[in-house]
Amino acid sequence: MRVAPRACMMDNMITVERLSKKYGSKLAVDDLSFTVPDGVVTGFLGPNGSGKSTTMRCILGLDAPTTGRALFTGTDVTGAAYTSQPFAQLPNKPSVAGAILDSTWHNKARSGRNHLRALARGAGIPDTRVEECLEQVGMTDAAKDKIGGYSLGMKQRLGVAAALLGDPQHLILDEPVNGLDPEGVSWMRTTIKSLAAQGRAVLVSSHLLSEMQLTADRLVVIGRGRMIGEYTMDEFLADGTVVEAEVPDPARLLAALGPRGRGADVGKQGVVRIPLADGADEATLRGEIAAAALREGLLVTRLETKRENLEARFLAATADAQEYRTAGVDQADGSDADSGAQ
Template sequence: MIEARGLTKRYGSTVAVDRLDFEVRPGVVTGFLGPNGSGKSTTMRMILGLDEPDSGDALIGGRRYRELGWPLREVGALLEARAFHPGRSARSHLRALAAGSGIPDRRVEEVLGAVGLADVGRRRAGAFSLGMAQRLGVAAALLGDPGVLLFDEPVNGLDPEGIRWIRDLMKALAAEGRTVFVSSHLISEIALTAEHLVVIGRGRLLADTSVAELSARSVSLEDAFFALTRDSAEYRGDPAARGSDLEAQGRGGAS
C-alpha cells in the first residue's frame, strides 16, 4: 500500500503539495487526477524518494522509499519515458538495471517480450520513437516483478493499440493483487482503466473516491472532474469571451 500522510512540499513561496493525505490500496487501479500544476508529479517524486517532503511522509508498505532493501524488486515506476542512456541498447539498459538489483538476466528477456520489444532489444534506445521509449520504461518498471507500480502519463506517445495494451496491462497487474497508481491528464482513459480516484488541486486533496461515485455527481466523469477542480485550475477563462475574441479576430481578418 502507498500512503501519503500530511505530505507537504514547498518551492520558495509556492506550496506545490499541501498536507496531502490518501492511501492507494492493492488489487485495484487507482487513478491520480488534477489540473496542470496541481502537484501530481511532485507527489509521485516524493513517494519515490526523488524529492524530500518539507513535512509529512510518503510510505510504501509502511516504509519510506530509501528504507527499502531492494527498491526495484518492491516498487516499479515510469515517470519519464526517456530515462535511459541513448547510446545503449534496450537490452543493455535493462541488464544494467537488473545487475544493480540482483535480478536474473532471464528477467530482461521476459519483460522485453511482455512489452513487445523483443525484436528490437539490440537497437539503440536513443533511436526509439516516443511510444517505443514508453514501452521500454514500462519494461524497466516491471523488471523486478514488484508489488507496487507507479505510472505517470503512461499512454503518452502510444498509438490506439498501445493505449489498449497499457490499459489491459495495468488492470491485469491490479488483478494479481498489486498496487497500481497511475497519473494521467486523459480523463476518458482513466474512466476506462481505474476503479478508484485520488483527485488533487493546488496540492490539496479534493476527492478520494471510486470512479463510479465521482461519475454519479454529473453527466460524466469529465464533467464531475471539471466541477470539482474549477477553482484549482492553473488557467481559467470564460469560453463565451474566447468565442467573442475569435469572432472579432475573424472580422478583422476579413477586412
C-alpha cells in the same frame, strides 16, 4: 508471458500521510493524505501544476517531503517483511516499487536490451528477467535497436519493462499512455489492469481522462497541491448522473415521488430530471419513478439515465483549482445517455 497471481492480495498498500513539499517559498504539495490499496488501479488526477508529479517523487523518495510521509506496507518477494516504512528505508527496493516518471531519460546510444541490463545489474537482477520483461511489453525484436530511434510509444513500453524488472508489489506510473497510438493505449490499459489484478497497488497519473475512465477503479483528485477528494469511480461519476422521465404532468410525478424528488427540475416537453445522489442506486431510482408514475396513472414516454463522463466531472470538481482559464469557450456537454425508453 503469463504471470501467476500474487499470494498476498491484501497486505500491500501505499499510504500518504499529511504530505507537504515546499520549493523555496512555493508550496507545491499541501497536506495530502490518501491511500493506494492493492489489487486495484488508483487514478491520480489534477490540473497542470497541481502537484501530482511532486507527490509521486516524494512517495518514491526521489524528493524529501517538507512534512508528512509516504509509507509502504507489506512483504516483498523475498519474504522480508516491511511494515509502514518509507521507500528509502525498505529492504530489496526493486521488489517493492516500480515507476515510470519520465520516458525520455534513456541513453539514446544504448539498445533497449542493454538499457534494461544496466538497470538490472545495478539492482542485482539477472538478465533472464530482462528478457521476460521485454517479452511482456512486446519489445523482444526491437530490443536490439538503439533507443534514439524509438518512437515515444516504444519508449513508454520500455519504461514499463524497466518498472517491472524487480517484479514490484507497487507501481507508480506518470502519464503512461503519452505518445501511444490507439493499439498501444489499449495494450497499456490491459497491462495496467492485469498488473493490479495480480494484487499490486497501482497509482496512475494521466490527463487522458477518457482512458482513465476505462482503466481506474478509484480516484484521488487534487488541485493546487491540495486534496479535493478520494472516491471510487462510481462515487465520482454518480454526482453527475440524472434520470430523465418524460410524462404529461411533471408536477404530479414530483409530488408522488415526495422527498426522492428533491433537487429535481423540469425541462422542456415535461421532462423531469432527478439527480442520483447520496449513494442512491440507479436501478432503485428508476424503479421508484416507474412505481410513482403507475400510482398516478401517468404515461411514461421516456425513462433514460444520463451520466456526465469523467472529463465533465473532473472539470466541475477542479473548477476552482485550474491554473489556466479561458474566456468565451463553452464546455462540451460531457454527458452519456444510457438505457433507452421504457
